[in-house]
Amino acid sequence: MSLDTATVRRVASLARIRVEDGDLPRLEAELNGILGWIEQLRAVDTQGIEPMAGGGAQALRMRRDEVTDGGIQGEILANAPDRAGAFFAVPKVVE
Amino acid sequence: MTSATDLTLAGARGALARREISAVELTRTFIGAVEALNPRLNAYITVTPDLALRQAEAADAALGRGEGRALTGIPLAIKDLFCTAGTRTTAASRILGNFVPPYESTVSGNLLRDGAVFLGKANLDEFAMGSSNATSAFGGVENPWKRRDAPEAVLVPGGSSGGSAAAVAARLALGATATDTGGSIRQPAAFCGIAGIKPTYGRCSRFGVVAFASSLDQAGPVARTVEDCAILLGSMAGFDPKDSTSADMPVPDFAAACARGVKGLRIGIPREYRLDGMPAEIEALWRQGMDWLKAEGAELVDISLPHTRYALPTYYIVAPAEASSNLARYDGVRFGLREDGEDLRDLYERTRAAGFGDEVKRRILIGTYVLSAGYYDAYYVKAQQVRTLIKRDFDQAWERVDAILTPATPSAAFGRDDKQDDPVAMYLNDVFTVTANLAGIPGLSVPAGLDAKGLPLGLQVLGRPFDEETVFAVGAALERAAGFDAVPAVRAGA
Numbered sequence: 001m002s003l004d005t006a007t008v009r010r011v012a013s014l015a016r017i018r019v020e021d022g023d024l025p026r027l028e029a030e031l032n033g034i035l036g037w038i039e040q041l042r043a044v045d046t047q048g049i050e051p052m053a054g055g056g057a058q059a060l061r062m063r064r065d066e067v068t069d070g071g072i073q074g075e076i077l078a079n080a081p082d083r084a085g086a087f088f089a090v091p092k093v094v095e
Numbered sequence: 096m097t098s099a100t101d102l103t104l105a106g107a108r109g110a111l112a113r114r115e116i117s118a119v120e121l122t123r124t125f126i127g128a129v130e131a132l133n134p135r136l137n138a139y140i141t142v143t144p145d146l147a148l149r150q151a152e153a154a155d156a157a158l159g160r161g162e163g164r165a166l167t168g169i170p171l172a173i174k175d176l177f178c179t180a181g182t183r184t185t186a187a188s189r190i191l192g193n194f195v196p197p198y199e200s201t202v203s204g205n206l207l208r209d210g211a212v213f214l215g216k217a218n219l220d221e222f223a224m225g226s227s228n229a230t231s232a233f234g235g236v237e238n239p240w241k242r243r244d245a246p247e248a249v250l251v252p253g254g255s256s257g258g259s260a261a262a263v264a265a266r267l268a269l270g271a272t273a274t275d276t277g278g279s280i281r282q283p284a285a286f287c288g289i290a291g292i293k294p295t296y297g298r299c300s301r302f303g304v305v306a307f308a309s310s311l312d313q314a315g316p317v318a319r320t321v322e323d324c325a326i327l328l329g330s331m332a333g334f335d336p337k338d339s340t341s342a343d344m345p346v347p348d349f350a351a352a353c354a355r356g357v358k359g360l361r362i363g364i365p366r367e368y369r370l371d372g373m374p375a376e377i378e379a380l381w382r383q384g385m386d387w388l389k390a391e392g393a394e395l396v397d398i399s400l401p402h403t404r405y406a407l408p409t410y411y412i413v414a415p416a417e418a419s420s421n422l423a424r425y426d427g428v429r430f431g432l433r434e435d436g437e438d439l440r441d442l443y444e445r446t447r448a449a450g451f452g453d454e455v456k457r458r459i460l461i462g463t464y465v466l467s468a469g470y471y472d473a474y475y476v477k478a479q480q481v482r483t484l485i486k487r488d489f490d491q492a493w494e495r496v497d498a499i500l501t502p503a504t505p506s507a508a509f510g511r512d513d514k515q516d517d518p519v520a521m522y523l524n525d526v527f528t529v530t531a532n533l534a535g536i537p538g539l540s541v542p543a544g545l546d547a548k549g550l551p552l553g554l555q556v557l558g559r560p561f562d563e564e565t566v567f568a569v570g571a572a573l574e575r576a577a578g579f580d581a582v583p584a585v586r587a588g589a
Contacts, residue, residue, distance in 0.1 A: 003464070015419060015463040016426070017456055018444035027460070030518060034461055037519050038408045038474070044481050051479030052486060055296035055310035055535045060339045075197035079430035088428050093439050 002032050098588035099124045100266035104169055104323035105350075107269055111158060111168045118154035118168025122147050122212050125170040128587030129214060129267050136585065138252075138262040140175050140233045141183050142215035150212040157210060165330050167210030172262040172271035175216035176223055177203045177314070178303040182213075186305040187221045187231040190425045190432045190450025200303025201335045202272060202314045209330040214268055218258030221452045222422065223279055223307045226524035228257030229511070230454045238287060238508050239265040239583035243549040246584065250508040250550070253283030253524070259317050260287040266587040270318035270327050274304060276311045277410050278504075278528030281540035284317050285503035285553030288542045288583060290324050290570065291317035293528075295560045296535035297342035298328075300335030308417035309340075311410075311532040321541060321570045325349035328563065344561060352564035353571035358392030360569065363496035367403035368527060370505060376546045377502045384500055384543060384554045387576035388569065396496050400488040405481050406530045407522055412465050412478035413533070418455075419462025425450060457518060486534040493559050498569045501527050503540040503553030527555060537563045539570040543577040551581065 003011075008028045012019040019027060054060070073086060082089040099121050102110065110116045126144045133139050147170060154168035178184045178196035185191045199207070207213075220230040228236040228251055236257045238250040252261040256273035260283035263271050273280040275293035284291030292315045299314040306312065316327035329349050335341040364385060369378070385395055427433035427446030434449045436442035451459070465474035492499065505526055531538035537560070540553040554573055558566035582589075 007464075008460070011460050011464045011467065013444075014467060015459050016423075016440070016443040016447055017451070017459065018441075018448035027457075030457055031460060031464070033517070033519055034411065034457070035464075038411055041405055041408050041412075041477055041481055044402070044405055044477075044484065046477060046480035046484070049480040049483050051476050052482040053310070053479060054340065055313075055532075056340050056342065061343075063336065063339075072197070076429075078197060079194055081427060081431070081433035090428055091436065091439050091442055 003028060003035065100128050100587040102269070103320050104269040104318055104326060105320070107169060112163060114158070118151040118158065118212065119148065121168060122151035122170050125214055125268065132265055132267060132585065132587060136237045136239060136261055136265055137234050138218055138236050138258045138265065138267055139172065139215040140185055140187065140218050140258070143182055143213060146182065147212050147214050154210050154212060163210065165209040165326060166206060168212060169210070169269055170212045170214050171206065172215060172217040172259055172268035173203055173213055174219055174256055174259050174272050174274060176219060176274055176305045177272055178305070179203055179213065179216065182216065184216065184305070185233070187219045187233055188450065188452070188455070189232045190447070192432045194430050198303060201300035201337060202304065202331045205330050205333060206272070217262055217271055220255035220257065221455050222305065222418070223255035223274055223276055224418070224454050224458055225254040226278070226282055226521055227251035228254045230452050232452060235511060236261045239585035240288060240508060240550055241584040249511045251286070251511055253286035253508065255279035256317060257283045260284050260289060260291065263287070263289050263317050263319060264583050265585055270316055270323055272314060272331065273317045274312055274314050275532065276307050276414060277532050278525035280315045280317060281528045281538055281553070281555060282504050282524055284540040285542070285551065286508040288551030288579070288581065289317055289319050290321045290539065290541050290574070291315065292324050292328060292539040292563065292566065293531060293537060294328060294332060294563055295342070295537045297340050298332045298561070298563070300338040300341045302335055302337040306421040308414040309421060310417060311414060321539070321567060321574045322350055322353045324539070325353050325567050342561070347564050349563055349567050352567040355568035356391060357388055357569055357572045360393045360498060360565065361396050361496045362388050362393045362569065363396050363398040363492050363499040365398050365400045365403065365499060365501060367400050368501045370526070373505055377505065377552060380544045380552050380554065381500070381502050384573055387573055388500065391572050391576065398492050398496060398499070400492060400530070402481065402484045402488050403530060406485055406533055407526055409478045409481045409485065409533060410529045411461070411522060412474050413482060415458040415462035416466050416475050417462070419459045419466065422455070422459055454518070482533050485530055489534045489536060498565050499557040501555045501557065503527060503555040507546045507548070507550035507552055531557055536560055537566050539566045541570045541573045542579045543573060544579070545581055
């Protein structure tokens, strides 16, 4: 499988990364280089093999469904690039 | 006394306990060394001398009261991927820019609990994605080692924990925290002539460590000796309810395990790690390592890990997939960089375009593609299945052997301008290390010799899950046999 320019543009859009038109050919070549190299996995017979989802052998723990912190609004907002009072501020979303 | 910067961590701990040196004196010596050499090496992104001196004063007070702990008064570098409360944490990315965490990572918190002194935040590849430190938004790190035939050439320290490894090698810290997703502790340790261990997945909490690929990321230490790594890991490790993958298991006395010896241990030698085109020096060092262990009473066993060759392509599906998801949080809204846009979507796209470097963008795009509708099964599920086979290879090996010996890297440190054009050539650096991340097992890199140009080479010891003790025992035996005492050209006190 090889990516064409339209697919690179679509993937960049899904990833919410702006790509200038002039950068598309370089990106397309790099991504195809990586994906071409990854293709060798097709040679492995994985019929009936369970996919390994996590890094550890243990089952993930569930914690109790309860509030463990709170009252830290100042800390949460401390790094906000823009804020309006006690809220994160973003450009208008609804016209 | 020789310069305090030449002490091992264990040696400094002894000197502090005997009050031969105060924590403030020791810390001032290291601050001076950092001021002198960091402008050149760029091993630290952020230096925190005032904080370090306050911590050193508290350490002296604790020692005076007889309340010294495992690391009281020991100056360390903290990889700038660990959130440190009140100290800027960048992940070497423009997108985190001036992010100041209001909380402490569990691992760095454990070190503070045990009395450590933090000299600053060590440089790394952006979001820990890289094998040369070239992708840092704060500039590359210079390896303190030099080629004999070209002492002016700048070599890379490896990556991603290149700042941590260069700082420790150049004596700008007694040890450092690092993280390893595909080799990011062991490869820079090998390139810089020091020791480093990636423990078993789940041994160290990931809470407060900026996430790259969550099923592969593990924290671990780098230091100049195997024993120093064992002391640091003893503090860093431990169960943490704040990380759902943290293992609820006791932390053994890793330092004690270093003295166990290898008599009667069965050491696996995987035939698939003998690569075509591998430098003869690395093959020779590997054989030397086998001979050392045999002479110490270990039994060598030929083993096969047949899916080894598929580990890197598997990694380059799994890691970017997880990264594309983890890095979705950098949107210019709640913290970090923001580039204004016409609307919210434009703001996201411009922020992420300006904030991420080229390698991070490539990996996010690969990850987004392999997870996208229509490709998920062909790429992502396939890679997870191959990952099962890679882990199964190791599970079968553990029925016959107690530990595995391999080279740490396929080459010594390379020049800053080499390998930068081809992403895949750079990825091949991790060919010997990446299997341990996929299988979740511990791996230790030990400096074991020099190549013909005078650059350090490492050997790697792999072990069973949660059997770091055997890994330390084998690593310490190799270290004793190698008697590695070479020092880098650029170092404090030189």
